[in-house]
Amino acid sequence: MYQYILFDLDGTLTDSKEGIFNCIRYALDTLGVPVPPEQTLLKFIGPPLQDSFMEYCGFDREQAAEAVRIFRSRYSTLGKFENTAASGMAELCARLKEQGYVLALASSKPEEMCVPICEKFGFAPSLAVIAGSPPTGDWEKADVIREAMRRLGLTEQDYPHVLMVGDRKFDVQGAAACGIACVGVEFFGYAASGELHEAGAVAVVRTPEELETYILTH
16 A cells, blocks of 8 residues: 655646746747747656656757756746636545655656645645755755655665656656556646556546545555
């Protein structure tokens, strides 16, 4: 049975599309670079920002780092709250905590931004740990997951009882690299069709109710 549940943030606990899109546009406008179509912007939600700017805008590492800096200058004040909680997820987290599960956040977003978002949308009281990337660069998903488990005091013996919950292949792959399972969620459709199954998710759910059922029965 699972005892420790790690959650992704963007696309899992919250719908962050508006803030992310606005900040990408702001960064690219500032740099004088054309903004990609919306279908491309959707691909920025989930993976580390620097990787996305390199892959989808053709930036080298230095240009991508500058784009991330500009993005965060707006996101840290405005964009982080251009965001809405996934319907029913704050209540689900509260119920799981009441039933004895230990919950934590494991997000690639900088931790200094994760904390106020979790506080604003009512997730913080249910989370024993809020782990994100350090201020000076995006960690890989596996790095954040390892840090969340370290803060929870988990060892390899606990790994069979740890479940990651995320909406992109990066969550599934990061969990696998850390030796834990991952359930994929399709709340907002940010993953391509079949992406989560192909990445190795142990299950894919579409509603918080389906997620709760899976956790309580496994």
